Amino acid sequence: MTSKYYMPTRVISGSDCISNSSELFKTLGKTALIVTGAHSAKDNGSEKDVRMALESVGISYLLFDKVKSNPSVACVKEGAEVARQNGVDFIIAIGGGSPMDAGKAIALLATQDIDEAELFSGNYKASALSVACVPTTAGTGSEVTQYSILTNDKAQTKTSIASECLFPAVAFLDPKYMGNLPVGTTVNTTVDAFSHAVEGMLSVRASFVSNTLAAESISQIMECIPELLKAVAAGTHAIDPRCRKTxxxxxxxxGMVIAQTGTTAVHAMGYSLTYFKDIDHGRANGLLLAEYLRLVEREQPELSGRILKVMKLSSVNQFRKLxxxxxxxxxxxxxxEIRQYSALAIKTKNIANCTFKLKEEDLIRIFEASFAG
Amino acid sequence: MTSKYYMPTRVISGSDCISNSSELFKTLGKTALIVTGAHSAKDNGSEKDVRMALESVGISYLLFDKVKSNPSVACVKEGAEVARQNGVDFIIAIGGGSPMDAGKAIALLATQDIDEAELFSGNYKASALSVACVPTTAGTGSEVTQYSILTNDKAQTKTSIASECLFPAVAFLDPKYMGNLPVGTTVNTTVDAFSHAVEGMLSVRASFVSNTLAAESISQIMECIPELLKAVAAGTHAIDPRCRKTxxxxxxxxGMVIAQTGTTAVHAMGYSLTYFKDIDHGRANGLLLAEYLRLVEREQPELSGRILKVMKLSSVNQFRKLxxxxxxxxxxxxxxEIRQYSALAIKTKNIANCTFKLKEEDLIRIFEASFAG
Structure with missing residues (x-):
């Protein structure tokens, strides 16, 4: 079988990496649109760092800070209109998955008119403004993927737009912006990242490169889980800075993993929990992950065994407890609800990414087991 | 410290991946120059596969099959002239490190006149034709790097040209072309790859991404070493195809690793062994690697210990024996000779990549210990 690897984003990591690399913005254009949410990028200092870096290299910018969780098509169309009217050359998206995914969609819609149906069906030119991403949570991986996930009201779910033109040109990874994240957000985003790595290993598109990156991601997250459990028990946002960095x-x-593999049944099912029940995206995946792994164990024990070995766990039950x-x-x-969500999930393209054939009854059983006890 | 990751090459892997992905060539242009050596690409079937793929998608091509080991500036200038005179849009380099490195340099020189001194000093525009690479040995990693290493007669060594415009657009990895490689070539190229992964972990530019990839590369090579030792003992080219793939x-x-980290003292010193004594490039690195690791153990035991752990070895002596x-x-x-080579190596930029300050005497001692016993 032919396997593929492609991830052209330049990743800059480390403390103060934005100010240390401000020259890079000059390679993207002369006028930027900063895309972010209303508050967090102001509170954690990332927006200020970006502004200062832009000013230091003489790039003018505008701010579009109207992105909410699970961004809508209306929101990104509004942002694209701002970009177009102001002759913006590139986008700087700051925040968690929502502003980054919105920023990418704005980059696409700023270069061409695409109606909602065509947007979700992939019927558009592979052309978008350049995007720089500054993740301020550690979960989505959107800073290194070709995906923009938007709320799709017609299909009653979240739908992923995928195009290689949406790979960000640059991603800046500075853990200092995460110091004050509430513990719930830290847990949910960690669980999202965990799910990406695990689902990557469970994808029919897994390759030797993606498995290498996924195993490392899983190992790094497992190292941090004791610290997270302590923070959950204490109800504190304070987490060892080394753990934030990790x-x-x-x-x-x-993110590098799912850029190759896509996601699987877990994301397909989780989208309903977010769309209909407003359960945070990462948490939704986390709620389902162990029971999906249990099904994998029944169908392909060698595969689940390999993942448990990377986690240094001996059983799915242990993972479920964690x-x-x-x-x-x-x-x-x-x-x-379970019947409704299973019927929706079985039709998604993520299901085709699974390494064995899933039936609607399988999804029902995963939902039931996940929410029991 | 700021760390960086960038590797924009699309990697396609698997049996028959060239014919399965021939459409990809259409994204590179309409006329190709195939750059290769005189014989091996004909003998192992790779040149034929490329020709057939090009014909199937209507791309015209010319052949430049004059690349020899350790290519010279004269050779790549000649190739560039062929490319220019025939209005070639892109290069397809087939072979080991020499044809791939020559192909990249031809891609650069086809778009601009650069004299030899400027070529080696990096004084040129970042503009080159697109390159597709088909490695037919498993060593150089050139298919995913921004480097082209050419013989530099003025400096009496091999010198690396480095420019992001030299990253191949596509790399096709099909192990079937390696089935008849002589055992000596298999060993030397394996040792070259091993050296890249180990030196990557020993580089001041090592990052969490490069270390992840390097550790996997080392582990995979270690798995194959018993099979290689068997082939060496039997004097046979026959090697388990799974091992070829690995x-x-x-x-x-x-290659992904050194694209981030560069190489270190081992390559700096090995270049003299190749330039003056005609020792194969991979073998030259292999001869020096264990004794460089011994010096690292003296200076930074935690670092050498981490590498030995990845190798599942308990001492540098064990590695030396291997x-x-x-x-x-x-x-x-x-x-x-040792004095001469050490004096040359200490001045190279690879030395600045080492994680501690090296003195000329250190290099002398490494040469002496490496060739003793």
């Missing part, structure tokens, strides 16, 4: 690296590696410890009390879900 | 993957990972077993009887070297 998590940011691991989430970037997870995730339960991180995620705490679970939401209620009805049998009717 | 070695090709490992050498590509090694390399001695692979490399067999060593060439003679005089005290005068």
């Amino acid at each position: 998590l940011l690296q691991a989430s970037m590696l997870g 995730m339960d410890g991180l995620l705490g009390v679970k939401e209620a879900i009805s049998a009717e | 070695l090709l993957q490992a050498s590509m990972l090694g 390399m001695d077993g692979l490399l067999g009887v060593k060439e003679a070297i005089s005290a005068e």
